[in-house]
Amino acid sequence: MQKIKTALLSYGMSGKVFHAPFLDLHPGFELLGSWERSKKLIQEDYPTVKSYPSIDALLADDVDLVIVNTPVGTHFEYAKKVLLAGKHAVVEKAFTSTVAQAEELASIAKEKGLKLAVFQNRRWDSDFKTVQQVIKDGVLGDLVEAEFHFDRYNPILSPKAHKETPNDGAGILKDLGPHLIDQAVCLFGSPKSVFGDIRCTRENSVVDDWIDLLLLYKDFRVRLKAGFFVREANPAYTIHGKKGSFLKPRGDVQEDELKVGKKPNLDSWGTELDGSEGLLHTEFDGKEICENVPTLQGNYFDYFDGIYEAIANNKPEPVTAEDGVKVMQIIEAAIASNREKKIIDLE
Structure with missing residues (x-):
């Protein structure tokens, strides 16, 4: 090799x-x-x-x-x-x-x-891979809306100066935002238009720490949210279709395990804890179904x-430069939207 x-x-x-x-x-x-x-x-x-x-x-x-x-x-x-x-x-x-x-x-x-x-x-997070599979299976019918959250509770400013002083890379829009945006683009492609609401919510914060982005597609909408004042987290993924809904809490364990020095393997790595399964409530062959969906294994090794x-x-690269360009287009559109208080067309 x-x-x-x-x-x-x-x-x-x-x-x-x-x-x-x-x-x-x-x-x-x-x-x-x-x-x-x-x-x-x-x-x-x-x-x-x-x-x-x-x-x-x-x-x-x-x-x-x-x-x-x-x-x-x-x-x-x-x-x-x-x-x-x-x-x-x-x-x-x-x-x-x-x-x-x-x-x-x-x-x-x-x-x-x-x-x-x-x-x-984070395309290889266990929770996102499960959401991706549910959408691919078509069990929700035609999609109407989706909402992705990256919620945290952390009101304290970071001690890292480059994270908390105004610069080209500071702020939650370019920190957690790219994860949410990339996942939306991975699932649905580029939107037609973007509306962005970007705020500072922590005391003495001078960089954005709260975002609410609305991606407008032809037939449905995707909302992306992240902030630091969420003690009780919303579902990380909420998808509603014309047949049913899927709600999935954030459950991927890889980052936490890596931070404490655990070494990745190819067997059990990225397996979520019991109790964080997603809820599927839909209709199939005329029968209503409400059940937990087993979570797929995540693995950054892939x-x-x-x-x-x-x-x-x-x-082809697993995430291409063209993918990166699309994410940056949405980030720039969100900044312009927040500044001008209007929807920004990408096309």
């Missing part, structure tokens, strides 16, 4: 939790190391890898793939540098700061014949397997 030599641009939470464990597990990747600016931590977890003193030193090494997992405001600069150096790239969300930047990166990758993917791991197939066997 071909080994894809891979390096990270940082080894903070995302590198330690979301990337390195899967790169280490997958037989098709070789983790070379990470660019580390001050704290030198990666060798504590992976003693044989390198700690690069600069991005130039990293790019000068025999690297095939670079994970751009730095703050959002740096994504465009670093991803462009990676691509121009002839390396494949995976860029975390939000993909870039603007649509123009996203389109430029996509163009460079295409011109150079490189793979460029967005890290939207994303990295998709990256491997893209690079080693020239398959």
Whole structure:
């Protein structure tokens, strides 16, 4: 099996939790190391890898793939540098700061014949995969509306300055928003229009921390919400069709287990706890059905397997740069909508 030599641009939470464990597990990747600016931590977890003193030193090494997992405001600069150096790239969300930047990166990758993917791991959450399957099965009939939530209760400002000071990547719209938007686009494609309501709700907050986005499709509507003042969570996914409804609480366990140092495996990893199943209430063959739906297994490993197939066997990326452009178009439309207090057409 071909080994894809891979390096990270940082080894903070995302590198330690979301990337390195899967790169280490997958037989098709070789983790070379990470660019580390001050704290030198990666060798504590992976003693044989390198700690690069600069991005130039990293790019000068025999690297095939670079994970751009730095703050959002740096994504465009670093991803462009990676691509121009002839390396494949995976860029975390939000993909870039603007649509123009996203389109430029996509163009460079295409011109150079490189793979460029967005890290939207939550397509492989157990809860979302289950929602995706229920919709695919058609048991709800023609869809009328859907509502996705990413709810938290956390009124305290983050100690990380780049998260709480105005900059190109700060705020919940570019933090949790890309997850919700990407999932909607993955299921339904791009909407015709967008309406956005964006607020600051925490004391002394100067960056957006509450969003309510309405995506307008031809025949149905999708509402996306996220905020920090939800002690009692709504269903993470609510889908209503002409035959029935499906409600699913957020239940994926992968992030929590990775944060406490658990290592992913391919058997039981990503299995939700009992009691977080979704509720299906619909009609089938003239009979009303109201039952819990078993949750599918989640596994972020499948994303990295998709990256491997893209690079080693020239398959499409699991989340393409074009997907990233679509998400950025919706984010920009939501910002314009909030500013102008009107619906913004995408077409």
